[in-house]
Amino acid sequence: MSPMTDPIDPGLLVRTLLGADGLILSAGAGMGVDSGLPDFRGTEGFWRAYPALGRFGIRFEEIANPRAFHDDPRLAWGFYGHRLLLYRKTRPHEGFGSLLELSARYRHGSFVFTSNVDGQFQKAGFGEERIVECHGSIHTLQCLEDCGNLLWSAEDFHPEIDPDSGRLLSPLPRCPRCNALARPGILMFGDDGWNDSRTRGQERRFRDWRRTVSRPVVIETGAGMAIPTVRLFGESQRAPIIRINPRQWHTDREGDIALPLGAREGISLLLRAIREREGSGQGH
16 A cells, blocks of 8 residues: 555555454554654664764664673663663653553454563553563663573662763662672663563463454554564564554555554554444444
């Protein structure tokens, strides 16, 4: 579907949604943009969000890397500590609530699959038992030295950051078992030390849920091709995909629908189409 030639067909949206018995909500970095979160698209965009790192010429792939915690832990934790504080204070946009309302209409509800580490789905009211965070969560910590300690909550870590240098001023977080440096419990670049035990448990719950759903529809929001994990996951589900993306909306698969919109606007369109159908007395 090309947005330049094909208008959005509310009837097609409704038919696709009404044909489902459960929703798979897959989300990439673009899902958080309408909440005011940066998506780190391109080096210049990353440096605009983190000018201190720009002054040092440090790219996202270099700071979002376990080596950074070995080489310069205060700079690494300055970056991740800032992100942790940002995600804690950010309020999920209205699209999250719209997805909750849509999910409630289905026999099997919905299940979230996201590469975002920000915890916005939980904050918006989605149940922890119905979320896969395939790259982990910044709200968890793990031992940098992999001493065998499990993941633990970051809720007691309250970072203070020097805005000029981008470095952590407060004490570095430590492993409660061995006192080694702690790192975020998320998958970074070049990362062979990520503790994925929490994510593997989430994936098991998704597989159990997926076996109960015979006619799912995937609503994909803000997932690009730079790191295609979310897109590939949705396409592996053998289900129609409603792809919401203002830039990379294209899909060549039969039965998929492409909406060249931002996450909040696209999700609002879906909910509005369903409400209008129900208001006309033609709902399921």
